Amino acid sequence: MTSDTATEVTDDMFDIMKSASRKDDVFGIDPSVNELEHHVAKLFGHEASLFCASGSMTNQLGLRTLLTQPPHSVLCDSRSHIYLYECGGLAYHSQAGLTPTLPKNELYLTAEDVQANIVTDDLCGALTKVIALENTLNGTVMPLDELQRIHTFARKQNIKLHLDGARIWNASQATGVALADYGQLFDTISVCVSKGVGAPIGSLVIGSSEIIRKARHLRKLMGGGWRQAGLLAKVAHHCIDTVVPTMPETHRLTKKLATKLEALGMRTLLPVDTNMVFLETAPLSIVELADALHEHNIVISRDEGSVTRLVLHHQIDAKAVDDFIRVASKLVQAKVDAKFSLPPSSKEAVDISKAYPTASVKL
Numbered sequence: 001m002t003s004d005t006a007t008e009v010t011d012d013m014f015d016i017m018k019s020a021s022r023k024d025d026v027f028g029i030d031p032s033v034n035e036l037e038h039h040v041a042k043l044f045g046h047e048a049s050l051f052c053a054s055g056s057m058t059n060q061l062g063l064r065t066l067l068t069q070p071p072h073s074v075l076c077d078s079r080s081h082i083y084l085y086e087c088g089g090l091a092y093h094s095q096a097g098l099t100p101t102l103p104k105n106e107l108y109l110t111a112e113d114v115q116a117n118i119v120t121d122d123l124c125g126a127l128t129k130v131i132a133l134e135n136t137l138n139g140t141v142m143p144l145d146e147l148q149r150i151h152t153f154a155r156k157q158n159i160k161l162h163l164d165g166a167r168i169w170n171a172s173q174a175t176g177v178a179l180a181d182y183g184q185l186f187d188t189i190s191v192c193v194s195k196g197v198g199a200p201i202g203s204l205v206i207g208s209s210e211i212i213r214k215a216r217h218l219r220k221l222m223g224g225g226w227r228q229a230g231l232l233a234k235v236a237h238h239c240i241d242t243v244v245p246t247m248p249e250t251h252r253l254t255k256k257l258a259t260k261l262e263a264l265g266m267r268t269l270l271p272v273d274t275n276m277v278f279l280e281t282a283p284l285s286i287v288e289l290a291d292a293l294h295e296h297n298i299v300i301s302r303d304e305g306s307v308t309r310l311v312l313h314h315q316i317d318a319k320a321v322d323d324f325i326r327v328a329s330k331l332v333q334a335k336v337d338a339k340f341s342l343p344p345s346s347k348e349a350v351d352i353s354k355a356y357p358t359a360s361v362k363l
């Protein structure tokens with residue numbers, strides 16, 4: 001449960017790879033890649049898309065196509081992937097500044113956050129040319145009406161919009177909002193198939209034909225042109241069609257896990273909208289929980305302290321969730337027994353949540 005990137009390639013996937021075409025995608029002539037790109041562009045209501053190696057690459061390509069003339073800057077959530085985890089790529093690839101913005105509601109950016117933080121000083125500032133949103137971010141869904149408000153504001157200001165939609169599939173499955181309804185609000189969209197979608201490798205950047213033509217050129221510049229990529233495209237296509245519809249079940253299991261852990265006195269620090277739980281594990285430490293879970297083949301991040309992130313995906317089943325709950329219950333019960341000096345076999349019921357009221361740690 002460390003990440004939804006930790007899905008395993010199945011034998012079925014290897015079989016599907018065998019049926020892929022084997023032409024050269026650098027020249028755009030591989031049918032399996034072209035079919036995937038066409039399929040994904042259509043899903044999001046855009047003209048074209050480009051299959052690439054990673055979400056970092058598709059974010060950087062999308063943003064680079066929108067950023068033409070420095071000095072310029074991008075406004076984004078201060079917890080976003082493009083700000084924290086892409087090696088300062090915006091400065092490197094696009095010569096762009098960043099305006100990392102913490103949402104006032106601590107969940108997602110609003111039109112008011114954007115309005116208050118864009119750079120409009122055209123003498124001393126680097127004007128905001130792009131607003132980059134991430135949906136989901138930390139598993140939290142951005143409401144469609146807020147996205148629409150930001151879109152309206154951005155259009156009035158002549159600012160472009162990019163979406164890091166690595167997990168937009170989860171948002172769409174959780175809310176019922178069609179991918180195309182999200183798609184129409186953005187100039188460029190990056191989506192990943194290597195996260196909850198379960199494919200081994202790959203992401204796509206989506207936009208107009210003109211933008212994607214530029215992105216293809218820039219991908220080559222970055223050394224990202226790949227030759228016989230058909231086998232990866234074929235698996236990605238299969239996973240989009242078969243794994244994405246299973247996400248509501250993954251979300252249901254995630255909520256069940258969160259609810260049961262809360263009943264043990266643990267605290268969830270963000271809404272559990274999709275497949276992630278940000279968990280304060282007190283009264284347990286992460287290490288003692290991780291050690292006990294390991295015996296049941298369940299792996300969680302072994303962070304120090306007592307705040308961790310659990311991430312579910314389609315290869316984590318109901319039994320694993322039940323095992324997790326059982327292991328955690330046993331450990332917490334042992335703490336309660338020790339605290340009240342009860343012999344392990346005592347039947348005396350102690351209210352766990354009263355014994356360990358939730359602590360007040362902020363994320």
Ligand SMILES: Cc1ncc(COP(=O)(O)O)c(C=O)c1O
Nearest residue numbers: 053054055056057081134164166
């Ligand atoms: C929200 C988000 N965007 C982009 C990426 C980048 O994807 P990749 O690891 O394929 O570069 C990640 C990776 O975890 C992510 O979580």
